[in-house]
Amino acid sequence: MLNSALRSRAEYADLGVDGLAARTTPERDASIVKAVEELLEGRESVLDLCCGYGRIALPLRRAGKTVRALDISPNLIEAGKAKADEEELAIDWAIGSMTDLPYKWDAFDAVVCLWTAFHELFGEDEQISTICEISRVLKPGGIAIIEGPAWGPATAGEIAIGMRQGPEHRIVTTEHADGQSTVHYIHDEISYGRLCAAAGIDDYKVYKREWGGRRRLILEIHAGK
Structure with a gap:
């Protein structure tokens, strides 16, 4: 298991389902589910990658x-599975890393990776591995949606206080209302283009849009037919 995966698993084990759920609202989740359904219109089989406790997987089911859901965090998977069982929803849950997916080639009409999950990968090798894996499991004509924060270039002030660090100052620390902080890798059209080129993907687009009441960055990958 790679370092970023270990870090994420430890973070969500500490945060727990309640702590993670407190960072969103039912209204925001409903808006995001609506946006996802619009983007995936006409597609039946979906992989919710880094699914957490199922806030997207459950409504899609x-x-x-047809939904499969994978996450690195056993406690989050357990919570999602319990809710699905309670509602008698058939979802295939799995614990694993996005860098090495336990699925066959051409398995899904769509893959969604939301809520900054992809941005928890700090190494470019991990990022490229994940993009390759997402592309591998998409059926011809399939679509992948990766969503995350829409940040601009680092300012001198952000660099001075250590808010932005790492290569190209792409690693950012964010303080939350609950007193905890998270660290994410910031992508843009340049970095996503670099990853897609390394993964041999030429049919993609990067854009910003309103997403659950916030301005977010979207990478949309289209598998060839």
Whole structure:
């Protein structure tokens, strides 16, 4: 297991389901689910990659999608599975890393990786491995949606206080209202283009849009037909 995966698993074991859920609202989640459903219109089989406790997987299954859900955190998977069992929703849950997916080639019509999950990968080798894996499991004509924070270039002040660090100052520390902080890798059109080129992907687009009441960055990958 790679370092970023170990770090994320430890963080979410400490934060727990309640702590993670407190960082969103039912209204925001409903808005995001609606956006995802619009982007995935006409596609049936979906992989919710880094699914957490199922805030997207569960509604997609209720809407009739065939859903598989994978996360690095056993406690989050356990919570999602318990809710699915309670509602008698058939979802295939798995514990694993996004850098090495336990699925066959051409397995899904769509892959979604939301809520900054991809941005928890700090090494470019990990990022490229994940993009390759997402591309591998997409069926011809499939689509992948990766969502994360829309940050601009680092300012001198952010660098001075240590808020932005690492290569190209792409690693940012964010303080939350609960007193905890998270660290993410910041992507843009340049970095996503670099990853897609390394993964042999030429059909993609990067754009910003309103997403659950916030301005977010989207990487959209299209598998060839």
